[in-house]
Amino acid sequence: MMSLLLKGAYIITGDEKGTVIDDGYIGIRESIIDYIGIGYEGICDRYERVWNLKNKVVMPGFVNAHNHSAMTVFRNYADDLKLMDWLFNTIFPLEDKITAKDAYWATQLAIMEMIKTGTTAFCDMYMYMEETAIAVSEVGIKAALGRGLQGDIDTKDDFRLKESINLYRNFHGSNKGRIRVNLAPHSVYTCTMTYLEMVAKLAWDLNCEVQIHLSETDDEVRKSVAQHKMTPTKAADKAGLLNSKTIAAHCVAVNDNDLEILVNKKVNVVHNPSSNMKLGSGIAPIKRMIDKRINVALGTDGASSNNGLDMLTEMRNASYLQKVVLKDPTAINVDQVIAMATSNGAKALGFKNTGKIVTGYSADIIVIDIEKPWYYPRHNIKSSIVYSGCSKDVETVLIDGEIIMEKGQMLTIDEEKVLYEIQRAADDLFL
Ligand SMILES: [Zn+2]
Numbered sequence: 001m002m003s004l005l006l007k008g009a010y011i012i013t014g015d016e017k018g019t020v021i022d023d024g025y026i027g028i029r030e031s032i033i034d035y036i037g038i039g040y041e042g043i044c045d046r047y048e049r050v051w052n053l054k055n056k057v058v059m060p061g062f063v064n065a066h067n068h069s070a071m072t073v074f075r076n077y078a079d080d081l082k083l084m085d086w087l088f089n090t091i092f093p094l095e096d097k098i099t100a101k102d103a104y105w106a107t108q109l110a111i112m113e114m115i116k117t118g119t120t121a122f123c124d125m126y127m128y129m130e131e132t133a134i135a136v137s138e139v140g141i142k143a144a145l146g147r148g149l150q151g152d153i154d155t156k157d158d159f160r161l162k163e164s165i166n167l168y169r170n171f172h173g174s175n176k177g178r179i180r181v182n183l184a185p186h187s188v189y190t191c192t193m194t195y196l197e198m199v200a201k202l203a204w205d206l207n208c209e210v211q212i213h214l215s216e217t218d219d220e221v222r223k224s225v226a227q228h229k230m231t232p233t234k235a236a237d238k239a240g241l242l243n244s245k246t247i248a249a250h251c252v253a254v255n256d257n258d259l260e261i262l263v264n265k266k267v268n269v270v271h272n273p274s275s276n277m278k279l280g281s282g283i284a285p286i287k288r289m290i291d292k293r294i295n296v297a298l299g300t301d302g303a304s305s306n307n308g309l310d311m312l313t314e315m316r317n318a319s320y321l322q323k324v325v326l327k328d329p330t331a332i333n334v335d336q337v338i339a340m341a342t343s344n345g346a347k348a349l350g351f352k353n354t355g356k357i358v359t360g361y362s363a364d365i366i367v368i369d370i371e372k373p374w375y376y377p378r379h380n381i382k383s384s385i386v387y388s389g390c391s392k393d394v395e396t397v398l399i400d401g402e403i404i405m406e407k408g409q410m411l412t413i414d415e416e417k418v419l420y421e422i423q424r425a426a427d428d429l430f431l
Contacts, residue, residue, distance in 0.1 A: 002401065004028045005044060009053035009367070010381045011036070014060045014342045014356040018335035020381055026058060028363040031176070031400035036359055055371045057381060059338075060355050061120025061364040061397065062311035063345025066211075066249040066270040066299025068126045068148075069110035070103040073426055074304035083217055083279045091304065095127070097429055103128035105421040107135040110309060112413050115141065117310045117391035120364040120399045123247060123270070123299065123349050125184040125211055129163065133171040136179055139412045140404050142364070144247075144349040145171065146184025146211050151195030158195075161202070168206060178400065180350050182209035182247070187216075188235040189223040196239035209245045209350050212236060215258065216250040217281045233258035242267050247348050249299065251289070252282045259288065268295045268348035271340065273317035274308075275301030283325045286318065287332055297345035298337075312391040315341050319386065334382040367396035 004027075011024035013036065027035030027047060035043070044050050071091075078090040098106075103126070114122060121142035124132055129147045136143045147164040164183055172181040183203045185191050191199075203210045215221060215232045228235040233254060236242050244266035251262065251269045262269065271286050289296050298318055300309045315337040322331040343355030354362045370378075374388045397405040404412055 002028075002049065003030075003047045004401065005047035005050045006053050006058055006365070006367075007039060007044070007050060009056045009058040010370070011357060012057060012059035012338065012382055012385065013358060014338055015358055018338070018382065024058070026357060026365070028365075028398070028401045031363055031402070033357060033359055033361050033363050036357055053367060055369070056395075057368040057370050057385060058357070059366060059368070059385070060342040060357055061366045061399065062118050062341050063297065063349065063351075063355055064114060064119045064122040064300055064309060064311055065247065065268075065297035065345040065348050066272055066301055067110070067122050067124050067309065068302035069122070069124050069132060070098070070106040070126050070128065071302030071304045072110045072113070072309075073098070073102060073106040073422065073429065074302075075307050077304065077430070079278075079307070083281065084219060086279070086305070094429065098128070100128045100131050102425040102429060104131040104135055105418060105425050107132045108139070108413065108418045109422045110303065111135060111139045111141050112410060112415060112418055113303075113309045115139070115397050115405050115410065115413075116394065117312065118366040118368070118394040118397065119309070119311055120366065120397060121346060121349060121351060121354065123211060123345075125186070129167050130170070133167065133174075133179055137175045140175070140178065140399055140402055142178045142351060142354075142399060144180040144182055144209065144211075144351075146182040149183065149185045149191070149195075149199060151185070151191040151199075161199075165202075168208065172208070176400065180209070182211055182350075184211045185241070187213040187220065188232045188239075189220055189227060193228060193235070193239060196236065196241060200240035203241070203245070209247055210241055211247040211249065212241065214248040214251050215253045216276075217279075218253050221253045231255065231258055233261050237261050237265065244268070245350065247297075249301070250276065250281070250284065252276055252284045254285065259285070259292065262289070262294055263292045266295075268297060268344075270297045270299045270345075270348065271318055272299045272301040273314055273321050275305045277317065277321070278307075279305055283321050287322045287326060290332070290336060295344050295347055296340055297348040298340045299345075310391045311341050312385070312389055315386050334386045337386055338382065363398050363401035365398045366394050369393045369395050
């Protein structure tokens with residue numbers, strides 16, 4: 001296996017102290033970071049390959065903790081609609097027409113976009129998840145995958161649940177642990193209580209994560225109260241779905257009691273600021289959650305409600321939204337948003353020792369070219385990335401030490417073919 005030394009870069013470690021190392025060195029052996037610090041005599045001889053990364057920033061790859069990859073096929077198709085109108089009248093009927101092959105190419109497109117913008121792991125909830133898992137394996141990105149579940153059906157004959165179990169058996173831990181499989185009930189308002197309880201029990205038996213849309217909008221809360229006589233958070237808790245392995249997307253419309261439940265059950269929250277803004281859903285109380293020590297991660301949501309998969313945009317939007325809503329520029333700082341976009345996401349998804357550049361961690365690393373006007377002058381490298389950076393400046397991506405993109409060249413994706421196939425799929429779908 002390869003050993004590689006990255007030398008001379010500005011390193012944003014993403015560790016607890018927010019350490020940045022100028023002219024830093026990172027040693028990678030097999031899939032693991034085995035050295036981080038400044039150079040010393042003879043260090044270059046210890047590694048087979050040495051990359052000189054002067055004028056580059058090296059940081060942990062982003063973790064997109066909430067996505068529906070195959071929805072890239074709907075990108076820019078139905079915009080400026082209300083969430084429920086968009087979902088029930090536009091998206092759900094179209095989803096009936098998607099084929100497994102469409103989902104495969106749409107996922108390839110999503111992964112290509114994610115790699116090119118510095119994402120090294122993502123969480124996905126959708127259908128045709130076997131095709132998603134195959135695309136994920138072929139490219140070599142990390143992913144936590146769950147077959148979207150909707151249950152008005154109260155029996156174990158539900159085909160979606162069967163697909164979930166098969167996905168778990170076939171793919172959990174596969175591709176050297178880069179794929180994890182979870183259970184993914186869509187939301188409390190698309191499932192009966194019996195169904196939710198069944199999913200909770202299965203998650204317990206499999207000891208796997210559960211991802212769910214939780215309290216995305218006021219409307220969802222009203223639906224949950226009408227259906228379950230409880231807020232979505234309370235309903236999910238009653239079903240036994242909330243614990244430290246729960247990945248709760250959105251949590252915008254949460255009251256004080258809901259927040260206490262999320263704290264006590266150590267639920268991981270995924271903030272999706274761009275999607276929440278575009279769908280007019282509101283602003284999740286992220287600062288309050290962080291103050292209460294909830295693990296808050298970041299996600300893009302599907303490409304049709306965003307309309308991109310760019311984590312740098314999410315970092316900036318997450319920061320700005322809290323400053324706006326609280327009328328307080330100190331509400332959230334760069335270290336907090338960097339953690340949200342990296343290690344907090346890895347923790348939520350169940351990837352151990354991932355999301356920081358420290359020894360013993362997975363070598364999931366991105367290299368950003370900062371020899372561009374918007375990175376000058378260099379006062380504070382973390383601010384440069386979060387407030388003036390551009391994700392298109394990501395030029396190289398390593399996952400478990402494997403080179404997935406080098407100087408802008410995707411090594412595991414045939415870019416031209418993906419673009420051709422996705423346009424063909426969209427043309428067929430929207431005939
Ligand atoms: Zn979503």
